[in-house]
Amino acid sequence: MSFMPKIKIDGKEYIAKENETILQCAQRNGIYIPRYCYHPSLSIAGNCRMCLVEIEKMPKLQTACSTIVAEGMNVFTSSEKVKKARKDVLEFLLKNHPIDCPICDQAGECYLQDYYMDYGLRKSRVSLNEKVRRGKRRQLGDYLILDNERCILCTRCVRFCEEVTKTSELFVANRGDHSFIDIKPETSLNNPYSLNIADICPVGAFTSADFRFRQRVWFLKTTESICLGCATGCRIKVQHNDNTVYRILPLPNEETNTWLCDFGRMTYKEMYSEDRLNHITIESQEFGLDLDKVFDYIKEVKPQEIAVFLSPNLSIEDNIALYYFASNVLKTENIFIPSLPERKIEDGILKNSDPYPNSTGIEIIANKLKLKKDEKTSEKFALVISSLEIAKTYARDSKGIFFSLTKSDMNGAIVPMKSYFENEGTFVNWQKYARKTTVSVVNEKAFSVFDVMKRLAVLFGSNSFFSSLKDIEKFISSNGIDKEFK
Ligand code: SF4
Ligand code: SF4
Ligand code: FES
Structure with missing residues (x-):
């Protein structure tokens, strides 16, 4: 029989699962801990430090995404110490960020914007002229555009290509302030699942060449449906406005799919093809x-x-x-x-x-x-x-x-x-x-x-x-x- 540790999160007792992380246990019980690098379907990188939490008797804050629960753990997810740490992490992540939200297609679904409103709210100590400049608008594949200046180096995109498609097109180049996401020479980011990268990138670094600038996300309405691109029948979210479909996103579920293939995502295009039949x-x-x-x-x-x-x-x-x-x-x-x-x-x-x-x-x-x-x-x-x-x-x-x-x-x-x-x-x-x-x-x-x-x-x-x-x-x-x- 597996051992189920008892832990406390924000003063309330919970039964955790064996080998569960603090973030997973909290999430299962409806407590949200902010995160950038953590993704439930990828390996744990523990590099962004946005998920820091306080644990009683531990002198330093710990990353909730990589700390496994232990019997009797007493965790605080929103103490003053934690809030201050999140504010500092955000300042660090935004240090070289171009702050081009008004022209960024991720606006409205960007974790930098959201967490800044929740925890940041402080003026940058680095002026725009002093920021490290990086590449903008690099088309890395048929469906993907990369803006390196907006990247926070969470490595979700790199891990996706290594662990899911096993095509390993991407890597982190250079060190420190000068690190950036790059593509291996003579490669393109055209694996059949590439658009999942635009979904999982938590900021506006990877965006979809098919969707960008066609519609602001706050205008979109969502209906739940299924993809008919093959017998797998993935569950999807169809996003539309003014009687036009603009994009398809996965509706993750345990039975069928976490991701979507690019072919399935493009099935909506047939509706708008020049050959569409509208008469007998x-x-x-x-x-x-x-x-x-x-x-x-x-x-x-x-x-x-x-x-x-x-x-x-x-x-x-x-x-x-x-x-x-x-x-x-x-x-x-x-x-x-x-x-x-x-x-x-x-x-x-x-x-x-x-x-x-x-x-x-x-x-x-x-x-x-x-x-x-x-x-x-x-x-x-x-x-x-x-x-x-x-x-x-x-x-x-x-x-x-x-x-x-x-x-x-x-x-x-x-x-x-x-x-x-x-x-x-x-x-x-x-x-x-x-x-x-x-x-x-x-x-x-x-x-x-x-x-x-x-x-x-x-x-x-x-x-x-x-x-x-x-x-x-x-x-x-x-x-x-x-x-x-x-
Ligand atoms: S491009 Fe996006 S997913 Fe990749 S490391 Fe940067 S922020 Fe993370
Ligand atoms: S998304 Fe791809 S794999 Fe899933 S049902 Fe559609 S075509 Fe098949
Ligand atoms: S989400 Fe935990 S370190 Fe990034």
């Missing part, structure tokens, strides 16, 4: 948003000549809408799921070998509803209904109704689809966690598959189609589909 196209002719034209396109085709493919790109709800339309409106038995890739974390960090977000979800549906898999149908059927990605494999030469975010030269009716930032739906990741996307921005020039199926059902004269997403939820649970979800 049938055989290269544009038809606005008139779904009646899609009905006209398929109404003469015999149901037994139509094949419907569930899609790992679509939500559980949209796939159920497809299934139900095929079985109850068209009354066809030709409902398939495509052959799906193997699912595993391929780089030891996050990225999944399966590029689809809902392969596990449609496998569960297929199992419960007894659907067939991997039928090469394109020659057998006159018309195929599915997402464009699946149609490219299964209906390259057939007619069809294909749902797509962007324009395509595929033959058939191409229907503009809402992106996952514009639509709510459940996706089941490779570990079977079922999570929902949320509507961050509104798009009235695209449909969900459910919208389209509902309208086509009416045009086919059916009155038994789902009237709302709630009905689909009922169908999902009455068929035991959600029993398989975590």
